[in-house]
Amino acid sequence: MVGNGMAGMRTLEELLQLAPDAYDITVFGAEPHPNYNRILLSPVLSGEQTLEEIVLNDRDWYATNGIALHLGKEVVKIDRVQRRVIAADGTVERYDRLLLATGSTPVILPVPGKELPGVITYRDIADTDAMIDAAKRFRHAVVIGGGLLGLEAANGLRLRGMDVTVVHLMPWLMERQLDRTAANLLQASLEAKGLTFRLEAKTERLVAGESGRVAAVGLAGGEMLPADLVVMAVGIRPNVRLAQEAGLHCDRGIVVNDTLQSFDPRIYAIGECVSHRGSTYGLVAPLFEMAKVCANHLAQMGIGRYGGSQTSTKLKVTGVDLFSAGNFTGGTDTEEIVLSDPANGVYKKLVLKGDKLIGSVLYGDTVDGAWYFKLVREGRSIGAIRDRLMFGESNLGDTGHQGQMRAMQLPDDAEICGCNGICKGRIVAAIKDRGLFTLDEVRKHTKASSSCGSCTGLVEQILMATAGGDYSASPKQKPLCGCTDRTHQDVRDAIREHKLTSIPAAMAFLEWRTPNGCATCRPALNYYLISTWPKEAKDDPQSRFINERAHANIQKDGTFSVVPRMWGGETTSSELRRIADVVDKYAIPTVKVTGGQRIDLLGVRKQDLPAVWRDLGMPSGHAYAKALRTVKTCVGSEWCRFGTQDSTQMGKDLERALWRMYAPHKVKLAVSGCPRNCAESGIKDVGVIGVESGWEIYVAGNGGIKTEVAQFLAKVKTAAEVLEYAGAFLQLYREEGWYLERTVHFVSRVGLDYVKKKILDDASERRALWERLQFALDGEPDPWHEPERASVDARQFVPLTPVSTAAPDRAATAVSAA
Amino acid sequence: MDGSRAHASAPTYTSVCPLSEVPRLGARVIERAIESGGNVAVFRTAEDQVFALADRCPHKGGPLSQGIVHGDRVACPLHNWNIRLDTGTAVEPDEGCAARYPARVRNGLIEVALDGGIQIALDGAIVVAPDGA
DSSP, X not given: OBOOSHHHHHHHHHHHHHOTTSOOOEEEESSSSOOBOGGGHHHHHTTSSOXXXXXXXXXXXXXXXXXXXXXXXXXXXXXXXXXXXXXXXXXXXXXXXXXXXXXEXXXXXXXXXXXXXXXXXXXXXXXXXXXXXXXXXXXXXXXXXXXXXXXHHXXXXXXXXXXXXXXXXXXXXXXTTOOHHHHHHHHHHHHHTTOEEETTOOEEEEEEOTTSSEEEEEETTSOEEEOSEEEEOSOEEEOOHHHHHXXXXXXXXXXXXXXXXXXXXXXXXXXXXXXXXXXXXXXXXXXXXXXXXHHHHHTTOTTOOOOOOOOEEEXXXXXXXXXXXXXXXXXXXXXXXXXXXXXXXXXXXXXXXXXXXXXXXXXXXXXXXXXXXXHHHHTOBOGGGHHHHXXXXXXXXXXXXXXXXXXXXXXXTSEEETTTTEEHHHHHHHHHHHTOOSHHHHHHHHOTTSSSOTTHHHHHHHHHHHHOSOOOSOOSSOOSSTTOSOOHHHHHHHHHHTTOOXXXXXXXXXXXXXXXXXXXXXXXXXXXXXXXXXXXXXXOGGGSOHHHHHTSEEXXXXXXXXXXXXXXXXXXXXXXXXHHHHHHXXXXXXXXXXXXXXXEEEEEXXXXXXXXXXXXXXXXXXXXXXXXXXXXXXXXXXXXXXOOSOHHHHHHHHHHHHTTOBOSSOEEEEEESSTTOTTOGGGSSEEEXXXXXXXXXXXXXXXXXXXXXXXXXXXXXXXXXXXHHHHHHHHXXXXXXXXXXXXXXXXXXXXXXXHHIIIIIOHHXXXXXXXXXXXXXXXXXXXXTOTTTTTOOGGGGSOBOOOEEOOOOXXXXXXXXX | OHHXXXXXXXXXXXXXXXXXXXXXXXXXXXOOOGGGTOOEEEEEOTTOOEEEEESSOTTTOOOGGGSEEETTEEEOTTTOOEEETTTXXXXXXXXXXXXXXXXXXXXXXXXXXXXXXBOOOTTOOOOOOOTTO
16 A cells, blocks of 8 residues: 555555455555544644644554554656556555555645755644744744634644744635635634734735845735745645556546556545546545545455545644534525524535525534535435424534533533433543544544434534544444444335345344344334234344343343333233232332333332233333333323313223234324313324314424424324324334434434324325224234233243352363353 | 463352253353352253353353353343353453353253452453363
């Protein structure tokens, strides 16, 4: 590999994971340093981090992985005929496959004086060192170029005590990333930090002082700016010289195909030096996407294709929150939603085309940057949330963060992840120390945002600000888990189209990489099989989470809780007596009334479960399963002076019709007898509200991490229609939802219009869905009282007792039976 | 081999139950008082290997016996840590180790050496020898 930078090294890391022994690897690097995080040069310049902290792969890493490393050796020639590369010092290495990762070189303005001492660019460690050194000895610095890099350099030099003037050719700063309003806000805040600006200013010449070092910058119009240091940050261009001289086809960069091969198929190119479908990239996320594809192809697992990337920008200047993505300037066929609050220093612009978000600029409050960027990349219809779009994802109701929006203004000890108790400082430290780049990596290493996920936006902000420029939020096509590259949709489709009815058959057909999956994919596969082929696919208890295997809810101490099913939330004295007797007989420590109008018996020992169920004589309630949980009701017209409909009976009917219904995730229903809505139907997966003239049906509400108000689906007249419509909606969700996707996310993915088309516009489709649900549930056993029919493994409730002592086996050194 | 050499004498195996009494990709529990070392989980893989670990996840003490067994690992039911069955160690980047008990199959019976679990150092290389080695 030629080039020891981030893109190339990422490719090698991916390759070593896929096929550690496929190649003997040699790396040439022109710089005398091992691979470091170039994005973090700015924090090094500003003194917030040290050089050691930004090294990604130290020399030991190369040695450990058997990689021969030539540092400080620039490759000057590729001999394609004899397949070898030659370095400036005469080193020669042969190759079977060559990977060019030569990066880019800074553009140098063709002005007089450009070669003077004290005139540098901003690209590598040597430049950074030169700036740090100059800041110690000199006073005046001029940065030419008011783009991302130029401003970071200017900020760093200012923090090191220099008087810095930024000279920019264009009318406003970062014109490729910002619109004029945001740029003006940025300029004002940088001026407050002590920077000076000359906009629409053209550099004409650099003038030397008595020492021979640069002393001033001459602008068109005659102004002279004092300058002991001049940093040119006017752009980069792909470094293609080596490839060009070797006769490889180049335009702006080395031209590559979707598998990152140049016109010589033995030679791959990756990173800033390539031109892919006419685009060049200078940000880290697209380079890492390329690395994945390239490594895949090098490992001869040629299934990946690189299809180009969209990019976003985040400025790394401490105290300035700035984010832009996509097309934020708009055009004649676009619309803009703008929020401007100058006193608070907040400016947000969203650019929409039709019902899609195509770009955004955020200044001051960037908490939703990652979310907007995701919407831009996914090209999702935002019609339904357009009125709330500007107020961001967190405005849709995140809980647990005291409404905190701006991660970078938080102190290090501020708690970010309320589930796992992870504070900001720990996340920042993990990102820096371990060189993390993606949300997934941060989740793995710190657990932050890995539980309920509500702090994802905050963690993404910290990641952006700490790891730099941008990062991969999540690939467009997210694989189901690490055992496969297939998505949830791929798996669902294959199971349906090819009539797969067992987990081994599905894994074999879909080329699973692991022999029997993992704790993520097996429950998903099991659900897809039984929901797609009811009565045909065989349920696999060992592929279900413990709650669905033991039919009770595991607690932190390994005991279980039992929630007897009380239909519609109504109970009787006889049931209550039995519950009380069971609590006494089995010494159950806690009895708790739940939010779903049930009674929870907590702390039941596993071996007592069968007897507890028997004594209760009530189904235990699926109160723990990815299934119908409860139907909550108000008392309704039977007792309530406001009630218009018999909501309790409706709830009981729904619960009797739908219990034993497994689903992609838990399902909660509620029925209220009037619009006062005492059963909270507005935040349920299916919420029914009685009115004088019938029933209103709402779907896809949620009262959890994000409070989501259910959306109106239909108004019907009779109880039978409520069953049919609600059942049809739930069956659609059961057939098309992804495992662990709540109805709210399912509906937001497929669109409410699609749901309406299936259920309202087409009566035969609705009836067919409802019939399929009834077919699936017909005859399904009650696992608490028909354990054998429900294939509950009764052995799990019986502890093992060691029976006899075998004689010590002197011959056996085995620690395990093979 | 090296792992068990650290053990002064050969382990004393106790017969626990027929192999068929533990479901494939599943586990059973040997109940023991805390003062005797606590519960032991006995696992069976898809290939009928058996392993025994203290039934306590090194993270927050979750009962590993109740987790989903996959490959040679078990996912803790409480917070989804993955624990290697052969060593008891947590899969990176998580860190920690559940005590491990030698286990084997003899004449269709699962046998576990319950006299004191072996704690493997995080970097400890333990060799899994074939049955009867």
